[in-house]
Amino acid sequence: MAAQIFKLFMAVTLTLCLFAEGMCQxxxxxxxITQSATxxxxxxxxxxxxxxxxxCPCTQSSVTLDCHGFQTVEDIDPAILAKNGDDCLFNNGSPISPFQKIFFYYAWDSLFTFKPVFSQPGCSFKRDLAVSNSN
Known part of the structure; x- marks a missing residue:
């Protein structure tokens, strides 16, 4: 009985965490970030x-990647990846939807390890639901 109550408690807590505005940033x-040779x-x-x-179940905008030492001989659309010093603004700073994948290509002697250094989460269940319902 105690195990069932604990499972129910955990399910309710997880549900509240996912759907309550601002609780789960x-x-x-x-x-x-994953990479593969083409x-x-x-x-x-x-x-x-x-x-x-x-x-994340929320949007993330202003995504910035660490690009210190990054080089490429292949043109990359600056709306996808714009290098500025040691940082790269990803996706023009526009929101990345929950569970969305965006990709780009580059060419260099070896694989470069990209790391996120900043993002601005936008956790508003009501807003995200409205956006998904308008599609």
Missing amino acids: CSKDDLK GTVIAGKPEYKVDVFNA
């Missing part, structure tokens, strides 16, 4: 595909 750590060679350098996935 996400962070830059909810941005999952097999294409550009200007003698291997090409890599970078996937940035928002694993």
